[in-house]
Amino acid sequence: MSTLVDYGSSSDDDSPNAPPTLSRLITAAPDVSLEDPMTHRHTALVKPTASSITTNLTYTQLTAPVAGPTNPFTSDDPNTRKRKNVPTGYAEQAAISDSTFRAQHRTFNSLGYAANPGRENGAANMFVGNLDAAMRHGGKDVVMMRASKQEREALKRKRQKKGDASVLDGENAYLGPWAKYDDQPMATRSDEEAEEYEEEEEYTAPASNPIVEKTGKEYLGVNTGGVGKEETTFHGEEMYDYQGRTYMHVPQDLDIDLKKEVGSTKNYIPKKLVHTWKGHTKPITALRFFPEHGHLLLSAAADCKVKIWDVYHQRSLLRTFSGHSKAITDITFAPDGKTFLSASFDRYMKLWDTETGTCLHRFTTGKTPHVVKINPSQPHEFLAGMSDKKIVQFDMRTEKLVQEYDHHLGPVNTITFVDENRRFITTSDDKSLRAWEYGIPVPIKFIAEPYMYSMVRGALHPSGKYVAYQSGDNQVVVYAATDKFRQNRKKVFRGHNNAGYAIDVDISPDGQFLMSGDSGGWLCFWDWKTCKLWGKFQASDGPVVATQWHPQETSKVATGGLDCVIKYWD
Numbered sequence: 001m002s003t004l005v006d007y008g009s010s011s012d013d014d015s016p017n018a019p020p021t022l023s024r025l026i027t028a029a030p031d032v033s034l035e036d037p038m039t040h041r042h043t044a045l046v047k048p049t050a051s052s053i054t055t056n057l058t059y060t061q062l063t064a065p066v067a068g069p070t071n072p073f074t075s076d077d078p079n080t081r082k083r084k085n086v087p088t089g090y091a092e093q094a095a096i097s098d099s100t101f102r103a104q105h106r107t108f109n110s111l112g113y114a115a116n117p118g119r120e121n122g123a124a125n126m127f128v129g130n131l132d133a134a135m136r137h138g139g140k141d142v143v144m145m146r147a148s149k150q151e152r153e154a155l156k157r158k159r160q161k162k163g164d165a166s167v168l169d170g171e172n173a174y175l176g177p178w179a180k181y182d183d184q185p186m187a188t189r190s191d192e193e194a195e196e197y198e199e200e201e202e203y204t205a206p207a208s209n210p211i212v213e214k215t216g217k218e219y220l221g222v223n224t225g226g227v228g229k230e231e232t233t234f235h236g237e238e239m240y241d242y243q244g245r246t247y248m249h250v251p252q253d254l255d256i257d258l259k260k261e262v263g264s265t266k267n268y269i270p271k272k273l274v275h276t277w278k279g280h281t282k283p284i285t286a287l288r289f290f291p292e293h294g295h296l297l298l299s300a301a302a303d304c305k306v307k308i309w310d311v312y313h314q315r316s317l318l319r320t321f322s323g324h325s326k327a328i329t330d331i332t333f334a335p336d337g338k339t340f341l342s343a344s345f346d347r348y349m350k351l352w353d354t355e356t357g358t359c360l361h362r363f364t365t366g367k368t369p370h371v372v373k374i375n376p377s378q379p380h381e382f383l384a385g386m387s388d389k390k391i392v393q394f395d396m397r398t399e400k401l402v403q404e405y406d407h408h409l410g411p412v413n414t415i416t417f418v419d420e421n422r423r424f425i426t427t428s429d430d431k432s433l434r435a436w437e438y439g440i441p442v443p444i445k446f447i448a449e450p451y452m453y454s455m456v457r458g459a460l461h462p463s464g465k466y467v468a469y470q471s472g473d474n475q476v477v478v479y480a481a482t483d484k485f486r487q488n489r490k491k492v493f494r495g496h497n498n499a500g501y502a503i504d505v506d507i508s509p510d511g512q513f514l515m516s517g518d519s520g521g522w523l524c525f526w527d528w529k530t531c532k533l534w535g536k537f538q539a540s541d542g543p544v545v546a547t548q549w550h551p552q553e554t555s556k557v558a559t560g561g562l563d564c565v566i567k568y569w570d
Helices: 097-112 117-121 131-136 149-158 191-200 210-215
Strands: 113-115 127-129 231-232 273-278 284-289 294-299 303-308 317-322 328-333 339-344 349-353 359-363 369-374 381-386 391-395 398-407 412-418 423-428 435-439 443-447 455-460 466-471 474-482 487-494 505-507 513-516 521-526 531-536 544-549 556-561 567-569
Touching: 097 113, 113 131, 117 131, 273 328, 284 328, 284 544, 284 556, 284 567, 294 328, 294 556, 303 328, 328 369, 369 412, 381 412, 381 423, 412 455, 412 466, 423 455, 435 513, 466 487, 466 505, 505 544, 513 544, 521 544
Parallel strands: none
Antiparallel strands: 113 127, 231 317, 273 567, 284 294, 294 303, 303 317, 328 339, 339 349, 349 359, 369 381, 381 391, 391 398, 412 423, 423 435, 435 443, 455 466, 466 474, 474 487, 505 513, 513 521, 521 531, 544 556, 556 567
């Protein structure tokens, strides 16, 4: 190892006779082994994933035995341990077609038994599951138990004809799916048997929305033929006061002016329950305050009835409107409040006189109406969103269908008039939004994004610039009501649950707060500008599906839900 010698400085200041000094030892390179690395076994190891070998291996290294412990699972020694977590026993192989498997799977889910796949190999039981049920049904699967074509044709012949959808009463009146089956004429039975037959005969229709599913069987009303008999009952003390005025008169003896401009006062969040209305026997489906004044409250429910309540004074039930034979889906007031429309699962839309309770007109297309809206600018016409994907336009004066808007791919859920009622926006179960010019059956705007959900309820902002929609992904989304109809991504209201229910949404008359029900019974409020959840409180034990903000009061709202009760909050 060599060392470095310091010969000193060449400066003139230093003495030339100074002896040289030795610096500290410095290792220029680490120790390196001189042995041949190819002689070491570990250098010959090659990774199983390597695609190339960078060293030349000798024949001895290539033919060396495999290093490492013996694999116990590949050894031929019977004393080695067996593989764990493997089911032991004899596995049968059975070939079965997809259709046979589906039939047996449906049979097992419906009847509790299925054919034993191993019966051909000498299995003890021909069936698996509930053997008693198999013996009771003779071992037939659901395909074998299906009625033959001749039996189905015979059953159809026994059923009454559906009738004509344009005929309401009398001969050949429309019955639709409510047509009965005549197993045998009633005249051939004795009187006792006929009475027993009438008691046992019940009609159960499949529910088509969560509200009806919660209530079980639907109330059929007076007439089970699909068209209810229109009746009305006045519940007030006197029909007229000392001046000859009915409950339609806006009261003047209150500490609030009900005739001032809507939205002219500042709104606040309600905090307590001030009144409860009870009268419906089935879940509430819709609530509507009297237009502009709000001195009356209209309610509809799954018990096929519409009721009108007094909001002030005694807060009593004033009148009941009976005429539908199925649960009511929607109600809407005319702009002046003198009439209102009701839509029902009996496939009829009926126009009622608010004051007398008279049914003025009946409309039907043979399909179920989900939403009805009267045109505020043309009160003699209304739109209805149907279950057959269409929006229909009727003229109340002639009772005729004047226009059809047929572009949606699913049942229509909401209709909202915008742009001074010259246009309207619709949403559907097809997870899309369409904007239309009134009277022109071609959409001017179509919005359908992959992230969109069905929008089941909507509310127009008092400014007329935005529409808030209750989206099926537990949030309220906002769309512009102007020419572009774009979604406002900055306005999204979250913090409640609404999936699975048609939960109503409403905006305060001054546009400051947005209100929505909740499937857990909460009533939620958001600030419109900041989209922050202002607060919520428990309004019911079940889902709150109907909410309405009073048009004149500062902090009063009405709610209804599956508990069949209407609550008034302040």
